[in-house]
Amino acid sequence: MSQTPAASPMSDLAPPTRPLAGRLIDLALFGGLVILLAWSFSAVEMRHLPLIFSNSTRIGNFAAGFLHPDFSQWPLFVGAMVLTLQIALWGTVLAIVIAIPLGLLAAKNVSPIWVQQPVRRLLDLMRAVPDLVIGYIFIVAVGLGPFAGVMALAINTGGVLAKLFSEAVESIDPQPVEGVRAVGAAPIHEVVWGILPQVGPLWTSYALYRFESNARSATVLGLIGAGGIGQLLFDSLNTYAYGQVAAIIVVIVVAVSLIDLLSQALRARLL
Template structure:
């Protein structure tokens, strides 16, 4: 009996790029390199050596920070708790704004005449810094945490709406088509075909933004939007670096605890 002849499997050709693709890559990466080189002087990287020439001043400042003053720890903790509340309410309001915006901005759900203006509006919300929005609300509602809540809510709504819309655009069409085959309305398609797929991811995005907003709410204290940030900038202005150190430690501990809680919740959802 003659052994069967084994036909060797041809080796597939290595993937190759077209000339147009190579030129596009060269244009993109070359453009980035040109911008980096051209902006070297604009960002004053030539003065990087000052970090080492002024090391004595940095050392003196660091020594003061190594002596935290927790004599007013009750006030600091209370202000940190208010900062967390500002971030929590800002994120909560942002989620409810972002859900309809995210659905309306998804190209696989909404028509183009709805998607385009919604995306422009989302870009507007994201492009305006928190501090600017906070200043506008301080003029409207006065100094205090409410301005911080509203500033975080609007800026975060723009960010979450973009993330929510991208999550919707990447869903599996099968469940949606299955719901549609039953004769359900478009609203039912969203409730039973879209939301179950994106719900865990949306929640993860919201938790991440809450972590980020806990830090943003601290910075908003610069303009008088309440929370521990206001105490931080007052202490820095008074050169009370011992209290600045205590505030920074409290902020780090609070953000770390929020991060641990957020990670635990995301593991249960994803």
């Protein structure tokens, strides 16, 4: 192997250095990020940043409208909020059903490359089309209402979860899977007994996180007539009923916080 000189003085031993190519790539990456930020500065009108502070009185007057939340119609708000959560729940569950097979097919260590790459591109497509657009497509197909919202969430979230699931599968320890293979098990057994137990906690965690964010996304879907609290929110905004808007926001915040607490408790039990 390597021949070490018999008497090498300790002071001659240089610490390891990173190769020049690696340092240049780092420089290009971070330099590129700085250039991108500078280039985008005027496009997103970042020069308006000081206006937030100089126009604070105008914001204050606007915000004052929100200071008196109008809860007079609270049963309506709570009912709509529940519908929104129901949309999020079904959307997320369907997304998980879609994401399990696609996530396994998109993993390098499970599928051959001629399956894995096309599935990856399909997932890109599912994630890239905004859920609002998918919602519109389903409204055309099945009519106005919550079901279009469910399908929009299911497809968009299915793409996101499948990608996350496949990355979890790619980072598993291959040895237990080899152990299952060595007993003469079928390939599907390798997945069920070797892979799923390893990715279970991470998959659960991802799915719960997506349920939380879908509770928010389902609100926005009200914009295209998918029903729920979002629809009430936009109706109130359009009629300048800021008291009602404030009350609806309070309901949303409370609901999202409750889901957050619930999923934390679930995660603690499952992991």
